[in-house]
Amino acid sequence: MHALQRMVFVSSLFTLTLAAARADELTVRIGTAGPLTGPQSAYGQDAVNGVIMAMKTLNAQHAEIDGKPVLWKVDTEDDQADPKQATVVAQKFVDEKVNGVVGHLDSGCTYPASRIYDQAGIPDITPSSTDPKIAQQGFKTFFRMLANDNAIGAGLAQYAAHTLHLKTVAVVDDGTAYGQGIAKVFSADAKKDGLRVVDREHTSDHATDFSAILTKIKADHPALIFYGGAYTQAGPMLRQMQQLGIKSRFMGGDGICTSELAKLAGSAVDGTICAEGGAPLKDMPGGPAWKTRYDQEFGAGALQPFSSYAYDATMVLAHAMMKAKSADPKVYLPFIRNIDYDGVTKKRIRFTATGELVHPVITLSQFKGGQKAPLAVESVQ
Incomplete structure (x- = not known):
């Protein structure tokens, strides 16, 4: 060849x-x-x-x-x-x-x-x-x-009542399935833990102006504002709380638990407490x-x-x-x-028979100096 x-x-x-x-x-x-x-x-x-x-x-x-x-x-x-x-x-x-x-x-x-x-x-x-x-x-x-939100909402409510010893809360959601769901869970568990819900408000996941809602909430003097929604609205809300002189603590679920919140809220983010499923990285x-x-x-x-x-x-x-x-x-x-x-x-x-994770954990965090820092990790049975 x-x-x-x-x-x-x-x-x-x-x-x-x-x-x-x-x-x-x-x-x-x-x-x-x-x-x-x-x-x-x-x-x-x-x-x-x-x-x-x-x-x-x-x-x-x-x-x-x-x-x-x-x-x-x-x-x-x-x-x-x-x-x-x-x-x-x-x-x-x-x-x-x-x-x-x-x-x-x-x-x-x-x-x-x-x-x-x-x-x-x-x-x-x-x-x-x-x-x-x-x-x-x-x-x-x-x-x-x-x-899931049952664990996250319950963990936040327990922390507010038994660790922070707060007595009153105003609850706001963004109208989405996520926001309404976690706000509902938090409200129910907050009441069980002795917190009084003094105001219940609703907004939109596209809203940018929260002055009317916050002015109404300010008149009720809640020790805490819980927000069910994403960081995209929570950031501007925190800025407007600061402008209105509202001294209430601010809390939310995994939707706000990101460094992006600090970028949107600026110095107003400090003191915010959030929770997310899973352990810190x-x-x-x-x-x-x-x-x-x-x-x-x-x-x-x-x-x-x-x-x-x-x-x-x-x-x-x-x-x-x-x-x-x-x-x-x-x-x-x-x-x-x-x-x-x-x-x-x-x-x-x-996974369980319903697709939930077996033995998940939740992590509670707080923003300090614009940075998110873990407060506690809790196992969910």
Whole structure:
């Protein structure tokens, strides 16, 4: 055989081998959705970043399913923190036959989207939605990576009553499923713990002027104002409280528990107490190493609360597929509940029959000098 013929033969053999390898390769697509535009985009992009990092890890590890090489891909969609858009995104994921979903970010989006995933039999794990009603729908495809609002609201109420020894509170929510849900839980537990709710107000998650509500609240002289909503409204609200000379303490759930709150509120943020599901990053099993990796990938200052949970959610889906030896959602779904995966956020990640995390924790924090500092970590049984 001439040299040129040998080169053609070897080249053809390589092409056929590569084609065979690609034919044997399985593509697994994970959909992830959250607000990538608008005021909550920092949260949304952070969660997406977590999924991207998980995909990079899986591809770097050459993670296989049933002995087959896998190309792990992410399908990212912007649900705009809008429940109607979330259902459009969910149906898009179903139509595209994604193998699993990490999302959505907001409870108001996860609630309607979870029904669509359940009807299609596609597992979805939220890294951030804390409304208890989502799990109460009874969908076998739904899972949650952190403590729900029942735990967060109760923990905050107990802290206000028994640690701060406060007696009166005004409660405000932003009209969203998340805001109304956590405000309702806090109000009920506050009353049980001896706090008197002297005012109950409602606003919008698009509002910027809270002067009317705050003026009314000021007349009732509450020791505490509890806000059910996101940092996007809590920041301006704190500034306006300062301008009006309101001396009440300020408290909220995981929606305000971010460094972004300090940027919006300025010096008015100091003294604010918030709570979120999960342990502080420094106390997570893989927390310090995660922060180093994240900063290297996306730059210092980009990290928000939910990327580590989104990363673990993605890895739970992937490891369930590997254990089941199948990427078919109906085949690997039963393997998720007792996955026993050691993640960044928690060792031995497992779920209850309703998709709640087994033995979650909540962390209470306070802002001092514009920085969020942990106050206490409480286990939820």
